Amino acid sequence: MSFASITTEEKRRVLGEFTEVKAEFASRGWFAGTGGNLSMRIGSYSQDDFFFAVTASGKDKTRSTPEDFLFVDQDGKPCEATTLKPSAETSLHREIYRLTGAGAIFHIHSVFNNIVSEWFWDRRAVPIEGVELIKAFNIWEEDARIDVPILTNYADVPRIVPEITERLDPRVPGLLIRKHGICAWGKDAFEAKKHLEAFEFLFEYVYRLELLKNRA
Ligand SMILES: CSC[C@@H](O)[C@@H](O)C(=O)COP(=O)(O)O
Numbered sequence: 001m002s003f004a005s006i007t008t009e010e011k012r013r014v015l016g017e018f019t020e021v022k023a024e025f026a027s028r029g030w031f032a033g034t035g036g037n038l039s040m041r042i043g044s045y046s047q048d049d050f051f052f053a054v055t056a057s058g059k060d061k062t063r064s065t066p067e068d069f070l071f072v073d074q075d076g077k078p079c080e081a082t083t084l085k086p087s088a089e090t091s092l093h094r095e096i097y098r099l100t101g102a103g104a105i106f107h108i109h110s111v112f113n114n115i116v117s118e119w120f121w122d123r124r125a126v127p128i129e130g131v132e133l134i135k136a137f138n139i140w141e142e143d144a145r146i147d148v149p150i151l152t153n154y155a156d157v158p159r160i161v162p163e164i165t166e167r168l169d170p171r172v173p174g175l176l177i178r179k180h181g182i183c184a185w186g187k188d189a190f191e192a193k194k195h196l197e198a199f200e201f202l203f204e205y206v207y208r209l210e211l212l213k214n215r216a
Pocket residue numbers: 033034035036037055056057058059086087088089107
């Protein structure tokens with residue numbers, strides 16, 4: 001597939017949806033200090049041939065400007081002439097698209113996701129058991145348990161990629177990076193947002209439950 005074959009209408013549709021999600025996440029305080037990045041796939045998909053819109057690096061993501069996003073290919077290379085730099089964490093998005101064929105990936109930093117990633121670092125996963133909201137991940141069994149993987153937060157971001165390849169659990173649409181944040185994904189922006197909201201709820205639940213247990 002060539003990027004030129006993607007219609008202007010399709011690009012407008014993706015960027016419109018993208019702008020809405022970004023504004024909503026900003027209103028929740030999910031982009032503190034320019035942290036966080038978002039991407040949405042566009043056009044058809046095969047594992048080694050796809051395109052996605054990604055937030056430009058280092059921007060204040062609480063603002064809406066004509067320079068918020070750019071389109072990149074499966075190698076993270078811009079598809080059009082631009083002075084914008086793709087997110088410093090584009091390599092993480094690329095690998096998640098490659099492994100899952102997802103339609104959207106949202107990365108945010110929150111106090112709760114940072115705390116649980118440190119609290120459970122010795123297990124390299126956050127265990128969550130029997131909570132109703134696990135069903136948001138399309139897991140319906142009674143008292144289901146999931147383990148959300150925690151990856152090493154290497155300063156050299158591409159070094160995180162092999163841990164994604166190794167640790168990604170196809171049942172669990174999210175990965176934590178230690179004392180950094182979460183990447184959550186879904187087949188489209190609606191589902192990726194649903195998953196991200198569910199993870200953030202569950203992390204707050206786990207955090208508060210651990211506090212209560214430790215107090216008892
Ligand atoms: C100042 S936040 C730290 C960043 O290095 C990073 O973790 C982040 O989420 C945003 O990076 P960006 O390159 O703007 O997408």
